[in-house]
Amino acid sequence: MSETLAESTSPEAEATGADDTPAEKPSLRARLVRRRDAHPTAVRNMRWALNVLAALLVLGALLLPNKVAYLHLRAFVRIPAEAILGAAMALALPRRPRLVVAVVSGVGLGVMTILNLLDMGFNDYLGRPFNPVLDWELLDDAQSYVADSMGKGVAVGAAVGAVVLVLLLLAVMTLAMVRLSGLLVLDRQTATRGTLLAATVWVTCSALGLQIFGTPLASEHTAALATTQAKRVLYTVRDEAEFQKVAKVDAFGNTPGSQLVPDLRGKDMIFTFIESYGRSAIEDPAIAPGVDKTLDTSTAALAKAGFHAKSGWLTSATYGGSSWLGHSTTLSGLWIDNQQRYRTVMASDHLSLTKAFKKTGAWDTVGVMPGIQKGWPEQKYYDLDKVYNAFQLGYQGPKFSWSTMPDQYALEAYQRQVHGKKRDKPLMSEIILTSSHQPWAPIPKMVDWDDLGDGSIFKGIQKAGNKPSEIIADSTRSKQEYGKSISYSVTSLTQWLERYGSDDTVLVFLGDHQPIARVSGENASRDVPISIVAKDPKVLDKIASWNWTDGLKPAHNAPVWKMSSFRDRFLTAYGSTRHPSKG
Known part of the structure; x- marks a missing residue:
């Protein structure tokens, strides 16, 4: 066909004028x-x-x-x-x-x-x-x-x-x-x-x-x-059906409220998760010196204020992110390592640790969640009377990258709006601290507690801090800034406890997961530190058999449990009676 087209538009044909019709365009x-x-x-x-x-x-x-x-x-x-x-x-x-x-x-x-x-x-x-x-x-x-x-x-x-x-x-x-x-x-x-x-x-x-x-x-x-x-894909499909059966079985599912945590009656209970607080913060040579110094200093300061602590390790169900999987695993006593399991548990009536306190009728329950910036239907599962999200803590300062506010401010707002108010019942609180969330730039700095105000004081600190783009792809700097962020979060929490804690305050704090592999390293463990702090010696005596390390820094060889085992161990240690539900 190309030859025919070529012939119909050849120069010879045009020169002789053999065809009066105009030549077609090729x-x-x-x-x-x-x-x-x-x-x-x-x-x-x-x-x-x-x-x-x-x-x-x-x-x-x-x-x-x-x-x-x-x-x-x-x-x-x-x-x-x-x-x-x-x-x-x-x-x-x-x-x-x-x-x-x-x-x-x-x-x-x-x-x-x-x-x-x-x-x-x-x-x-x-x-x-x-x-x-x-x-x-x-x-x-x-x-x-x-x-x-x-x-x-x-x-x-x-x-x-x-x-x-x-x-x-x-x-x-x-x-x-x-x-x-x-x-x-x-x-x-x-x-x-x-x-x-x-x-x-x-x-x-x-x-x-x-x-x-x-x-x-x-x-x-x-x-x-x-x-x-x-x-x-096949495992995921099968796991959904199997886990639904597991979630219906609960060692404390039918335990009456009167038989839950009787040995903690009258105590103000605070369960606090520190973002990305993992074993690497305490044991990685590039990170540990600063964090270990903070833990040692905080242990001594708490002891001076009359508080003592014991610490161990939990193996988290998640790593590097998806913090809600770590929170729900700790509080539900179930191994929740994917979103499907999370949805299943949130839609169930499986007893959470926070719900156990609510079920007794002896505590008011509250959540402080500065990382929550939209509706949070999980409040129903955790049975919290009130949840304070990022917009309900009165903060008027700048965001620190992903974190909506510094931990020190979130704790002071908790004290001002919740913990410091008179009430008829003791308080059970779940607090999520976010300042140690990646990319660890910029990082807040401690200020005088009396100067916190509405958080505007942090504007200069945020402006002078590192930019995320300077840190996010640099493994060495990420390690350094990660360590600083953990030290900041731990210092905020322990100083708050020194300042506002009472003879009846019991603080349980832990990490939700290890930081990303760029910081914790390839094939790092999934272990996170956990500490229980109290003035009343009877509180720590109850867990003497756990063989945890004295102070805020768990020893390398301290016991390591799966995170999902903590709920049952905690409930048992403080006098709860098992009445299983079997679905």
Whole structure:
């Protein structure tokens, strides 16, 4: 057809005027054919460049690891079995089925690449891979975190960039697979020989266990990851049904209120979670000196005020984030390590530790949640009479990145609005301290308690602090600033206790999880410190059998329990009687 078009518009025909009708304009395809014929070398080079690029994209996607720590050159110099099988299939199929398989494979490879990238992010920040069933809603939390830390403009740009990247990966991988499948059948004989040779080399490397820098040359990486993702989905579906049964069984589910925590009657109970307060804060050589000094100083100051403490370790159900999983695990006595379990428990009548105090009728219950900036239906599960969120504590100062207010202010507001008021019953409080939330920039500083006012005093401190962009990608500085933030939070809490605590005050405080891997390190434990502080010696005598360490700093070899075991141990230690419910 291109020859016909060329003839109808030839210069000779125009010169002789053989046809009085105007010559038709060449089609786009005809013009492209002319340009191709005019520059054969450039076109040939372009084709080879596209072929090489398509091959590199496909091989790179097939060998892409799902952890940042594994991103080394040696990971990309292996022989993927999936590429050999794909080539064999392309050579065996007729044109139309081959095209369908290429498109489906391209989309599938794009999806696997997206999942690998998500795994990288989740492993780096949360110490676990992405769950394709449960974790999509956490992406909204991630955007909110970026907005609070880096600004709304950066958050919007990151969201748009992520959507563009997803669409681009799906399109590019599909086009690459189609191109490569078409390229293979241009010379079936040579392609068949190459595929057989590659298969022979792969089998030989696999049989002999040949490696390069400790990495096997024969790879079936993508198939293994796809299998893992499928198993993860299947486990998640099964876990939902199994956990619903577990949540209905409760050792104290039918215990009358009169038989719950009788040995704490008359005490003002305070349960406090310190954001990201993990074992690394106390034992990592790059972090521990400053935090340990704070703990030692605070222990001595509390002792001077008449308070004493015992401390141990709990293994958190979460890591790096999703603090609500740590809170709910501690207070429910159930292992809540994913969002599905969390929703199940929040919709149940399983006895929380806070609800146990409410059930006695002997305590008023309150929550102080400066990190809550929207409706919080979980209040019903925890059975809190009143919850003070970020907008109900009277704060008029600046935000400190994600944290809406400094811990010192939140505690003073709690004292002013709740704890310091006269009441007919003692108080059971749940307090969430947020100043040690990543990215640890800027960090508040302690000010005179009498000068706190409405928090405006922190404007200068916030303005003079580090910018998140200066800290967030620097592991060394992140460690340093993380340690400072933990010292600040612990100092705020212990100074509050010295200042406002009474003979009947009992403080239980702990971390919700370890900080992200960039700070705590790859394969760090999930342990967090926990301390119980009181003036009344009988309170600590009740837990003498726990063998916890005296003071606020747990010894390295202090007992380590699963976080989910704390509720039952605590209730038992303080005189509660078991009356199980079995669903």
